[in-house]
Amino acid sequence: MTTLKTLHILNKPPEHRRYVLCLDAIGPDDGLLLTENGVLAVSQALKVAGARCFVLAPDLDARGLAGQIGGNQRVSFDDMVELAASSASVISW
Amino acid sequence: MSTLIIIDQSPYGSWEGREALDMAFSLAAFDQPVSLMFCGAGVNWLRQGQDAAEVEQKSVERNLAAAPIFGVDALLADRSACGQYGLTETDLPDHVSVTDFDRDLTGRFDHVAFAG
Numbered sequence: 026m027t028t029l030k031t032l033h034i035l036n037k038p039p040e041h042r043r044y045v046l047c048l049d050a051i052g053p054d055d056g057l058l059l060t061e062n063g064v065l066a067v068s069q070a071l072k073v074a075g076a077r078c079f080v081l082a083p084d085l086d087a088r089g090l091a092g093q094i095g096g097n098q099r100v101s102f103d104d105m106v107e108l109a110a111s112s113a114s115v116i117s118w
Numbered sequence: 119m120s121t122l123i124i125i126d127q128s129p130y131g132s133w134e135g136r137e138a139l140d141m142a143f144s145l146a147a148f149d150q151p152v153s154l155m156f157c158g159a160g161v162n163w164l165r166q167g168q169d170a171a172e173v174e175q176k177s178v179e180r181n182l183a184a185a186p187i188f189g190v191d192a193l194l195a196d197r198s199a200c201g202q203y204g205l206t207e208t209d210l211p212d213h214v215s216v217t218d219f220d221r222d223l224t225g226r227f228d229h230v231a232f233a234g
Binding site for chain 1: 126221224225227228231232
């Protein structure tokens with residue numbers, strides 16, 4: 026997996042204040058990991074998408090959104106640990 | 119490894135802020151570098167003269183006064199949120215610094231975690 030400067034872990038739905046703050050804070054070398062209710066964002070246009078947008082599969086599947094992941098990356102719990110460990114810093118929104 | 123814990127929820131309405139405070143104090147007690155920042159409605163934690171007796175809670179003002187004793191590196195308050203809630207620098211406790219919440223700030227920490 027690509028080494029990221031900052032991994033932004035977002036577990037808030039698009040209506041949440043921190044959702045907007047998070048998307049504004051994402052820099053060019055950063056990645057976004059959607060977890061819990063954050064996965065609801067896959068049904069919207071995201072500033073960060075494709076190779077730098079990761080979606081936690083169990084949370085996505087639980088919400089019936091598996092078919093809407095688009096070009097974003099499905100990740101397992103193990104992948105999530107690897108992503109967090111390999112990023113220079115982590116922000117949990 | 120340095121950690122910034124951010125409280126963006128107002129005091130007394132929920133337990134998330136107090137849990138975050140416990141987390142910060144625990145890190146500090148084990149000599150892990152930690153700072154606390156107050157953003158959004160969270161700046162109301164910093165108001166002086168809180169009296170929570172009638173809501174049967176300990177005032178968060180008193181809880182926060184213990185931060186330097188535990189060894190929390192810095193207490194930070196978001197400038198724009200202070201303005202929004204009518205708090206000037208002189209209204210804040212002495213050990214609180216006013217700063218902007220931006221990428222420069224978060225870039226100074228290995229881990230940044232919001233409360234709740």
